[in-house]
Amino acid sequence: MRRNDGESYEVWCKRVEMYEHGWAMQRIAEGVPVDQVLEKMSYRLLQKLMNPIYEQMRNTAHIEYDIEASKKEYAEKFLNKRQPVADHVEGDIVDNQK
Numbered sequence: 001m002r003r004n005d006g007e008s009y010e011v012w013c014k015r016v017e018m019y020e021h022g023w024a025m026q027r028i029a030e031g032v033p034v035d036q037v038l039e040k041m042s043y044r045l046l047q048k049l050m051n052p053i054y055e056q057m058r059n060t061a062h063i064e065y066d067i068e069a070s071k072k073e074y075a076e077k078f079l080n081k082r083q084p085v086a087d088h089v090e091g092d093i094v095d096n097q098k
Helices: 009-029 034-060 067-077
Strands: none
Touching (some): 009 034
């Protein structure tokens, strides 16, 4: 269901809600179990109401990210300032634990 020109999101949502209620009432009148109709209606409402929001997020969320520059910056700020970590154990720690 498309938004009309100049129609606010809130007005469009109300129109979608009324349409989905009508759809649900038709399904119930056809004999479809109410719990199935309500579940399907809630899914359809969520998909329709969130679609414009997701679309707007996809259109505006364009991030340029340079991985190599980020790695270099991280190394300069953190990795190069750390002290070396021992990669071995001195002494007979295993024997002392017995």
